[in-house]
Amino acid sequence: MSDQHRQLLIRGAILTVLVILIFILSKYGPQPFPVLGPWWEELEDLHASPVRQARFVSFLTSLGPYSSAVFVLVQALQVIISPIPGELTGVVGGYVYGPAFGFVLSTVGLTLGSWVAFELSSILGRPFVERFVRQEILDKFHFLTTNAGAAICFLLFLIPGFPKDVLCYILGLSWMRLGTFLIVSTIGRLPGTYLVTVQGASVRNQDYVTTVVLTVLPAVFLFAAYLYRVRLFRWIKERHHRLHG
Secondary structure, eight states: OOHHHHHHHHHHHHHHHHHHHHHEEEEOOOOOOOOOOHHHHHTTTSSSOHHHHHHHHHHHHTTTTGGHHHHHHHHHHHHHOOOOOTHHHHHHHHHOOHHHEEEEEEEHHHHHHHHHHHHHHHHHHHHHHTTTHHHHHHHHHHHHHSOOOOOHHHHHHHHHOOOOOHHHHHHHHHHHOOOHHHHHHHHHHHHHHHHHHHHHHHHHHHHHHHHHHHHHHHHHHHHHHHHHHHHHHHHHHHHHHHHHH
């Protein structure tokens, strides 16, 4: 058995144990709120389509004591399989589980997914990553794979709208240690995760002022980041080379 296969088996066994523990804790942990009235109308102004949100909420609540475990796995999958919209899962998590428990569940799921993406990239290498990440993105952020600095990577995870799922695969090709990566990626995701969770919770509580504020502010920040994206990228790259060049 090759070292690559051995590493995959070990990681797979660890992942299996973690999933089993998540389901056990889910059964005895806090349960989702009962579904209220026409919730698809309440959610219609948020990121994903109301139909998709309604189906996801209905699906979670139908699972009873295992809904939170499935939600964690869905959050993990949306990191590993980037086309799954993270805004959908984060907002619905706050709506179904409330701000505190929804935030914890989302964080656990995102951390688990980030770990899997990083490990797959690290073990299987660039040919595997190229199936998920476009060549121009890999070339653009190649400087991170040569000497990934924790401070710069933390900043990238912190920026709203930055493709954090792709970043997990890119950093898996670097020399960054797994422990450093998990700390940087988890803490860096916390503000954004909290915002989308509170959005969902505020809709459920019919606190629409909070909903609008938490929707508009990130949008303004994203627009500004888009306008200055070239300068921002140049600054990050120069800062990285200055620290690690």
